Amino acid sequence: MRYRRPDRTQTTKRGFTTKREADSYLATVEVSKMRGEWLDPSRSKVSVADVGAEWIAGQVQIKPSTLSGYRYTLDRHILPSWGNRRLVEIGHGEVQVWITTLANGLAPSTVRQIYFVLAALMKYSVKDGRINRDPTEGIQMPRKRATDRGYLSHRQVAALARECDGNADLIAFLAYTGLRWGEMAALKVLSIDFPRRRVDVKEALTDVRGTLVRGTPKTYERRSVPFPAFLEPPLRARAAGKQPQEPLFVSSRGLEMRNGNFRKRVFLPALKRLQDRDAGFPTVTVHDLRHTAASLAISAGANVKAVQRMLGHASAAMTLDVYADLFDDDLDHVADRLDQAASEDVAKMWSEAAGESQDPLTK
Template sequence: MVHEEAGVPTIENAFGVLRQVMGAAVEDSLIPRNPCDGVKLPKRGHSDRGYLSHAQVAALAASVDRQPEVIRFLVYTGLRWGEMAALRVQDFDMLRRRVNVSRSVTESGGLQWGTPKSHERRSVPFPAALSEELAALMVKKDRDALVFTDQRGGVLRNSNWRNRVFRPAVEKCQVLDNSFPTITPHDLRHTAVSLAVSAGANVKAVQRMVGHAKASMTLDTYADLFDVDLDAVAASLDEAIRAAADQLRTGTPGG
């Protein structure tokens, strides 16, 4: 029998269960302390991601043969595919430009409906530039109707859309742009984080947007993006230091 090495997510899940069991044992005075405290788990390795620029997002949306709003919505909200596919008309607050994420649908031996991955509801903003096309998707629909659907009005399945619509569009873009990365629909979520960070979003804002349970998870997943953000912090500090030095030389009171 061949034994495959357990991946880091599997180890994290198993360790989490063990920590809870040991914690209960401590509470029942069966053991003096939790042996899981202080244990360091292996770090997750992250493969290179394809982040799109705003121009590349526009090019990709223009290259699909239908439903370009799917691309723009995923990029500018950071929702997971299953969260997007489960959205109903009643989940949108068009005046506040917010979408309420409370459920998800996945393809696993058929369609499985449940809560988002973090099991927590969240409210995610969307840009005003998307308002018109989102409103058009809801015309003459009931409150319980799905907003994003396939051509027959059913659930928009990632597997079908990726192969029939998304992949050919990516290939078209790569012919015209040598720097265009090979990506999947899930990578649009990564692009959402990249563009949010470049626009000045802090880690807590990104955490709430993408629905991570903790900010530490966001930092771990997107450490490469926040490293770039730190460069901007250093540049701002340099500017403040120079301003303070100028004030000392000129005798101008500081702000």
């Protein structure tokens, strides 16, 4: 049977056993054309693997590290399950079952990343006219689990810094500025504004399959971060004898710093030595030094907007979401601070009201 596509070109559909079947199919085609829902059957039969390759090739505006993550997720999780399936065959229910199965063995954050990539493929396919509906829409995702972040005290930061001999200043720098590892590793000598005691965060180094790639952070991550005065001498020592464009922090071999190498060779051995001497010393990661910076800033009285700007969060709401527990703890001290601030005036008020029968607070 021949019929016309919306662009007026002709195509053929075979396989009908009766004229009634053919007429019924033609009627559905005409209705879908009128509704703007008609799809070329040959395009909707394409496999997820083929669409995945197209979608990846079109991601030209994202960072290399992000693209590498998408490729890994596609190759490791999506293509083994869906690669040979045709787009038109995939239903909402089986996607939900798949996500639920993944959640039984993977962390919620990992499942969400996998879902994000599959959903992006399906949305691309809808926009490209390959399918009418997105089978990933409305999928129930696993709940995020509450995690215990590693917050170090001032004393614990000092102990860890001393144990990381030769990198004490690096530990202190991360714990008191809150920079991400990649942001720290990308700093140049000219990034430090010593008169203002500020760090200009404009770049980040990312390890993409063994290669360090220098890129620019998102707009809200570009920022000027203050550092305490006690960090100035070690930072000046790091900068001494270097040109403005040279890296500020380098490895013992003078190379750009890699998180994996530092963690394995310096950080974890130092942490183990501390915990061997003190079983109560927290188990932390290098990234937990960023959380520590937030904790120490909040305990020092920093408000949510200041912490947001220091950490380079997109919004204050994000900062509150991540560190709600710390701000809740801070609320416990509000009454004490109010009492302390008002104690002198309140005492005077009560003194003046002495001997009067009426409660001065109800006047």
